[in-house]
Amino acid sequence: MKKTLILLSALSIGFTSCVDLNESPESFISPEQFYKTAKDAVTAVNAIYYPLVDNKVGAQPIYNRLFYTGLDFMTDDMDAGPGSPNGEVRAFAKLTHASTNLRIQQIWTEHYEGINKANIALERIPAIEMDAKLKSRLLGEATFLRALYYFNLVRLYGDVPLLLTDQTRLTTAELQVPRTPTSEVYAQIIKDLEDAANYFKNGAAGEAGRATEGASKALLSKVYLTKRDWANSVKLAEEVINGSYGYGLFDDYSQVFLPAYKNGREHIFSAQIKGSTISTGHLVTSSDIRSGVPGIKGSYGNQVAFYTVGTDKYFSVYKLFSNKDKRKRVSFVTSYTSPTDGKKYFTLNAPGDSVPYINKNWDPNYPTSGQSDANANVLRFAEVLLIHAEAENELNGPTEKAYTSLNKIRKRAGLDNLTTGLTKDEFRDSVYLDRRLELVAEYQRFFDLIRQTGTEATGVGPEGRGILVKNLKLVGKNNVTPKHYLFAIPQGEIDRNPKLTQNSGW
Template structure:
């Protein structure tokens, strides 16, 4: 469904034969017609961690790079991609949506409208039985909730539109509060969990399931419980209590963490019925890579599945391969701020004072490092079995961090081969980490929180966390575990902001470090020296995105503070 029907722009989904008008009534005249419309709604309604540069989907605002270089994970090789605007603190209400990261803003409202239309007219389909209508209702409520969740984490409260507008309606709907939007998402998720199937036949992977809806609920409640929103006062004031509730709850309630923990535990418990489970049988050096590389593996609860195989000169691959490997738009360099988060295999911190033992340092790290980072002498893909990111090396140009991103790039991709993007939306590992974080905040580092983190660490050969951690110490360890396990899957930017740590030095502000790597004559190892390649700027207003001035000037939206 998601491949064969999605290679056309939305305007062509309801192509008509000559002389035949295709109207809304046509869409709801049969189950087959409705399925075509549902396919189009999935295409615009399920966001991707990748950028496709798809002019058919996004005719006026396109982006070319993943979000990792906005954070302490990475740096863009080139300066014209959207992360550079963030790193310079240049996010404003007058810049284009693509520069502000949210190139899907308008598309989300179209997806929400499609969902509302289908929900209103589903009973008009003559050959739709009750089981099918229940499933479709669940799917549309899930897609609607997902689009609201994507806006919540960017803007806070947004207008809630739960019906299709007519031309006679007043379109100037004001923003709802954070609490309103969270409750709306949770209600849609609850309805979706009730109505969706646990699983589908293999040819329908990519459709929403009960577990996907429960994971969306858990993620939403985790964000809602976090310091950015779960606060008596916001990160910046809008001037009055009513408006401040557009960007935070207006009170701090620790029970929100328990609600998030309960929802995540429910997702973990629900997963087996949908045949979802952690990948644990490929070996500690391969479990992690299999989970993010292999399409439709058991750990993936939902992935965006718009495209079939893409060559390395097509997006998304063209947007983050190094120019020194392929004459692409510019690579994603993994920076030392991120690399130094990896523990050694024995669970102790690695030290990076500079020296002549770089490869020894790398070899001591958590096995997930080598499955994520393309470092000097490692394999990048089938065409580049030996990376050279040392000074003067073949792949060192513009590699500010000293390493290139390997994760997300499947081994199958090469000069003469293509690969299907594995655009993960939810995978089981996230549910365990959501549960551990929320449970610690609600109850402290209880055994169940430890168990949830340790199962993730254990499948990659990492030792269990110490049992004597305080609540604060466990918080730091589970946050670091998220950084490593969910790296480059479009979590870090939102975690940084919901935790309100963007202003901490080396996170989204201050010095960003790379490694300057040099050969050692007569030695197989390399010398390395950390150095600052950039100082970034983060302004407090950037904890939430701005609405574009073109929308605010219409007179019904309250702009987020500082813009």
């Protein structure tokens, strides 16, 4: 079994092997001079991972603060907390943001940075004389990562420029290209993931921190799910579930998030942060934590979205969990004990109704600093089971195979097996609910609201699908409109490239 680990320090990115990578040479070396050795090839591929957890000046990591504020805040699960004063962040939560919003620009920029680094590696590495198995593995990693970056972009922005060559070689005029149709972008993503899986078959074993054949197939299954290609989604998911990759569920749901267990059997692909070595710290953990607890650094910048259900004015995703669901008290806590005075600190919305605080990024090794070594899950085995259950139900109805995959998730959560004899619609609703509870605060809900359908779905999304508008209005986010099924193309990009067009409504 191979897992993914990305360690980021303020100046360099390295893996848990003996590789000591500085992303940029300390003195100028031309590309012709640099891409000569196997070490150069490894360095080039390491750099492709960088934007996933990049914390450089002027930017934020994709799989940390950017997706938290730019995706999860635009859902029915989460909201900007009282400790989040940034106007652009709060605009996302209220869905009043414009095409000039910095997060819209940064998400675009960080993804294309990763894509260009992948393009450079894919262009330069084939000509390097080096071990064939190592070369094959490195080409697999570069191809996988390019697919991941484009998969995020096409889901967020729709048609996007499909750039497959080194952009640093192009003139300003050559960089001014129109948007590529979504269908062509998806075709390239699928090709890249198929190519990546083949590269890995012939490649050398990689140390922790590398994309793998299993990760390629898991992501491809998710791509097919998004495209509603149920047959291929089932096929790829079953190859991952039944393959020899060694994946499985942790016995205890809490182990998925505790740093002591990272890179375990459930982690197919993870962007993992060493919080104590990042110059500005882990950008999510302290924002999850309640403010005002002596000895614990917390700003409460991230909170669940509270809304009214019946007479309950403080309903939230927290209350969708049954009390027997073990995931409830792993994903959230309702109080903190101060290491300074030993007192318990909590907040009440109403008598007997404690405020739930997001707990998935908490690291018991940093009880007072607001730091965390908790990884950011990109793909984990539990999601593959959920993908399989959903796609199998759409393809063949709620078969025994679909029940088996979903019940594995429920059993780990301490829940009874799902009632047998459900209709296709009823089973679909059950899968959607378990996706929501299993993956809460893991950057999945926004994408799910866009692609999910239901018997009562309203709003017009891509291909007339999606429940984003309906669900956000149910929680009082009334500024949502059909335009929010896609992000705006960043206005700065349109200013630089007149061939780009804006998405409808922006």
